[in-house]
Amino acid sequence: MGAKAYLSFEQVGMSFRRGTHASEVLRDVDLRIGEGEYVSIIGHSGCGKSTLLNIVGGLLKSTTGEVFLEGQVVDAPGPDRAIVFQNHSLLPWLTVYGNVRIAVDKVFGGTKSSKERHDWVMHKLELVQMAQHKDKRPHEVSGGMKQRVGIARALAMQPKVLLMDEPFGALDALTRAHLQDSVMDIHAKLGNTVMMITHDVDEAVLLSDRIVMMTNGPSATIGEVLAVDLPRPRRRLELATDPEYTGCRAAVMAFLYSRHKLPSRAA
The missing domain is CATH 3.40.50.300 (P-loop containing nucleotide triphosphate hydrolases)
Structure with a gap:
C-alpha cells in the first residue's frame, strides 16, 4: 500500500x-x-x-x-506532526475544551476567527465522543477519556x-x-x-x-x-x-x- x-x-x-x-x-x-x-x-x-x-x-x-x-x-x-503519548499530558488547570483550544489557538490563531476555532475544537471533541464533557477538568474524567482528549488535541492541529x-x-x-x-x-x-x-x-x-x-x-x-x-x-x-x-x-x-x-x- x-x-x-x-x-x-x-x-x-x-x-x-x-x-x-x-x-x-x-x-x-x-x-x-x-x-x-x-x-x-x-x-x-x-x-x-x-x-x-x-x-x-x-x-x-x-x-x-x-x-x-x-x-x-x-x-x-x-504542527504537521502531532504526537499522542501513553501519558495524556493534559494541562490540569484547563478544561477538556481548554486543552484542545490551546493547541488550536497556537496553530490557527492567525488563520481562523475565534468562532471558527471554537467550532473546530467542538468538531474534534465530537469525533472522540468528548463534547459532552467539554467543561470538565482532567481529574474529573477517566483515563480513557483523558486519552480521547489527547487524541482530539492532536487531530485539532490538522497534522x-x-x-x-x-x-x-x-x-x-x-x-x-x-x-x-x-x-x-x-x-x-x-x-x-x-x-x-x-x-x-x-x-x-x-x-x-x-x-x-x-x-x-x-x-x-x-x-x-x-x-x-x-x-x-x-x-x-x-x-x-x-x-x-x-x-x-x-x-x-x-x-x-x-x-x-x-x-x-x-x-
Whole structure:
C-alpha cells in the first residue's frame, strides 16, 4: 500500500554518546509510508521504537540519514506532526475544551476567527465522543477519556501525520478496545496518515495496513514488514476466526518470539 513516499526514512541511524562510550540504538532504517496509511511499529523493549517516533516528531535528530515528509527534511518539531503519548499530558488547570483550544489557538490563531476555532475544537471533541464533557477538568474524567482528549488535541492541529506512542498501553482492556474502535472510525472518516508504536500484537493487526517489525537492540533495524490484507471497516469479533487475521497474528508472534528472542539471562 502507499506507493508514493509521503513519509520516508532514508538510512536512519541513532547513537547516543555518554562520555567516551557510544551506544547505537538504530541502524539503517529504511521505510516508506503512503498518505492515508496506518502503520504500526512493533518490537521488544529496547529496540528503538520510541526513538524512531521521536525522530519523526522532530524531538530527536538522527545521527545518520534523514526523515522526509512530502519531500521536506524533518529536523524540528512542527504542527504537521502531532504526537499522542501513553501519558495524556493534559494541562490540569484547563478544561477538556481548554486543552484542545490551546493547541488550536497556537496553530490557527492567525488563520481562523475565534468562532471558527471554537467550532473546530467542538468538531474534534465530537469525533472522540468528548463534547459532552467539554467543561470538565482532567481529574474529573477517566483515563480513557483523558486519552480521547489527547487524541482530539492532536487531530485539532490538522497534522499531516498522527504519531502515537503506545497510546492505549496504560488503559484497562475494555477501555483500550473501545478506544481502538474509535481510532479506527476516526481514521476511516479522516483518511489521515498514522504511525503507531505498540507492543500489542492483536492491536497492531486490528488497526494497521502494515506492521513494521523491529529486530532487537542494540543496533536495531527493520526485520520484516507485514501487509495486513483485511478489508475495512474491521469488526474485532468477526476477525477472531478470520484466517487472514490469525495468519497475520501468527506471523508477528513468530517474528517476535522465535526469530528474535530476547537474550536469555544467566541464572
